[in-house]
Amino acid sequence: MRKLRIVGRYVVMSLCAAAMIGPFVWMVLAALKTDADIRAVPPTILPDPITGENFSRVTDAFDFWRFTANSVGIAIASTILQLVTATSAAYAFARIEFRGRNALFGLYLATMMIPLQVVIVPLFIEMRNLGLVDSYAGLLLPTIVSSFGTFLMRQAFLGLPTELDEAAFIDGANHFQVFTKVLLPLVKPALATFAVFAFMSTWNSFLWPLVITQASDRHVTLPVGLSRLNGRFGTDWNVVMAGSVISIVPIVAFYLVTQRWVIRSVAFTGMK
């Protein structure tokens, strides 16, 4: 009876796994199929013959490597800047007493309620007035601060005893030294959590890059490039899937390496 239950559990879990992984497998198989193969009715399961042509068609159709470089560059730059702006603000909120601190922190929290979707028009106008439409700066700037990250890092700092700072101050350290030398090394797990989040959200973001890069092909990121592929190769699903495969390889590799970490950190932030 007990054994039967265990077997039953594995069967259900495997079915669910098939539902979650199956589409990805189908995507990879499609990317390797020829034009005739992809249109076959009933659909063939395994690509026969296997072709790598779709990948070169994707890279020929667009400046694919440039889009990839754009995505990687923006995601890394955004992650680093978010870490800097959010941790330093979090330090001030957690460790320096100043007038209006709570009100200001409340303001930070309130901005979490303002989605990009709601401010997209003025944000676009602002970037246009600054001459930053279709530029890396325009792509990057709105992503450089995260009030959610500030909140997360403040929690991490609040978890550390204030005796640490006091001891350092007695030794003649200033706030900047306490921040970088004493506290930051102690919140590495929270930093890593936040970095993973920041990287994934910038890497996958679509609406802002779509809007700000529409004038040309130079600053397009992978998701936007892919969505353009959708129109051009609407019926050549093998080409579209090849593009999709290329675009998820980096993030899936990143995920597989940091997987335990990602899952734990999402769970952690969910608990608040």
Added chain:
Amino acid sequence: MVGQSGFKKALTVSVFLGPSLLALLAFSIGPMLGTVWVSFQEWNLIRDAEFIGLENYRELWGDDDFRRALLNTLYYLVGYLPLVIIGGLGLALLVNSKFKGVAMFRAMYFLPVVTSWVVVALLWKWLLNPNDGVVNWALGLVGIDGPGWWTDPTWAMPSIILASAWKDLGFVMIILLAGLQSIDESLYEAAKIDGAGPWRRLRSITVPMLTPSLFFVVVISLINGFQVFDQVWVMTNGGPVGSSTVVVEQIVKNTFTFGRAGYASAMSVVLFVIILIVTALQMRMQKRWVFYG
């Protein structure tokens, strides 16, 4: 700090807070106020803006497309929320205990979460392709004549809901899993001694103890749900014949296609107010059903 002058302290605070505060003002708070301001203008982004007061809002009130977008957004939420919450809870319960390979299953269920919306939308657009999609082919094998999915006005929104739920199930699972793992084991032991069966334990212990996590997931999902855009843009572009149009897609189209930035901003303000009201309502309602042990 002891003996620190007011000026020096102010300087320190501004160095630490300055960058993020400036960025927030420039890219979030400022534009938010800007949205309100632009919503009172008639403006196509090229000519000079013209102040027209509440005219945009009045027009919104009678705009069938916007009404449809609002109703569709609601439709999306009504379909999507139960699917991800119940499905996510099911998955979480499935992978809650310790056994061989459980980490691998969790990782697999979470994979769609790390994938971008664009890829998920493209993938499902193809899987649900009415002519040569694998879903309709599989349905055909068991004798079901699959619908036209995203090419059929009736099925366009369900197609989007299906893809969205598939992507977010893993996220809900992980949040609920964390909640499940913080439940004290001794509660179950006591219930077992009292003769409570598995179903009873689920209803009387697991679900009540899980309500804070459920609350978090519902709040986040609702806020995100009102902003649904990427998958609509890629899968249906709001069509066919407006059957899957949503609020954000109307905002983008009005700004960049129809050149009506003021009108789109009025939509943004309405969307923001709705999100604010719904979130505030939930905060008030939480006393009724959320149980903080």
